Amino acid sequence: MSAVTLEPTVSTHKAVIRNWGAPIAMAVLALIALLVFGIRNPGTTASFGISNANDAIQLPALNVNTALWGWIFSIILVALAAYALYTTAKKGIISSWVGWGFAFVFVAAFLVWVIGSANTTSVFLTGLIAGSFTLAVPLIFGSLSGVLGERAGIVNIAIEGQLLAGAFAAAVGSSITGSPWVGLICAMAAGLLVGLVLAVFAIKYVVDQIIVGVVLNVLVTGLTSFLFSQVLADNAETFNSPVHFETIRIPVLADIPIFGNILFNQTIVGYLMYVAVIGIWYALFKTKWGLRVRAVGEHPTAADTVGINVNRTRYLNTMYGGAVAGLGGAFFTLVSSGSFSKEMTAGQGFIALAALIFGRWNPIGAFFAALLFGFATNLQFVLSILGTPVPSQFLIMLPYVVTIVAVAGLVGKSRGPAAAGVAYVKG
Structure with a gap:
């Protein structure tokens, strides 16, 4: 009687974890778009002004038929939602371009519909974009701050406190010295100080990073409010009359239609924003320093093994x-x-912080996400002036609704640095 050997079988099939949140949100928004922008479109013509009177090249206004483009945008949104559902069912994940494309088309469709439904069916598009850039500047700096921290493993919930501390220090420093440059340096020092406190408690004392960030926000809010009431309010001429930066217009480039006046007619803070986005992206993804930072944020134990000082990197970042x-x-x-x-x-x-997540912890992605939220904020102001069928209460909520929908609905499956929020204790 021959012996029978039973060989254990090993299944090579890997379970696919599907995240249905994003495709379902897209499907719901696509159906809303089909109903509102397509079926219930106002049937008017929305006019979008493009060129300033000073532009070297004058472009005619863009006139958009709300009925035609309402249906076109709605069909594109339905197609993107269907594609998202299909790829989620097949692969378990959707590409980032799907979420970005859906967001862009939905915003364009909403803009055409709401302008076409307004009492004044025309808007200066270049001015709307320029205002969005302006409102997005602090969001971009804040999201870059979060990128630097989380790429090294520190979750920075204290961005709000850092922005507020920077604003307070800039006002006081510029008022006392009469120099906006001194105010700028004071703002950086104040933000750095808040970051240092966050790092000390999160790294040295191993306190939960979320809790430390929330406490710092409350602390900075209370402290600046107290100092404003007790010092600045009664001595505004001395402590709260900051000297502002002048706008620097770059000849020729500022005359380019649409984006010239937006990109090349900025203050030094605006130009520093461009430098910061490009510089941080390059440093993180194209240099040895960036590789070490990302290693610390992904696997600090392995980084420590090859000689990288994990906690020092986290402190500095x-x-x-x-x-x-x-x-x-x-x-x-x-x-x-x-x-x-x-x-x-x-x-x-x-x-x-939401822009950081929507941008998938990438400086370029965070930049465009912050622009989206800045656009939503500016659109709130513009629509309230034009007189639209959208209730004023919804207009006030618009920037925050866009934030929630973008992060919870459109971002899809997104994974931040693996060690973000996890304290590293050597040994």
């Missing part, structure tokens, strides 16, 4: 991020506003 967020805070008091006021950041640090 959190402080760098704080200084970058401080620059964003300086924008409030040295560019957009005449003085510091209580809680003037109005939760934009949390929107910057």
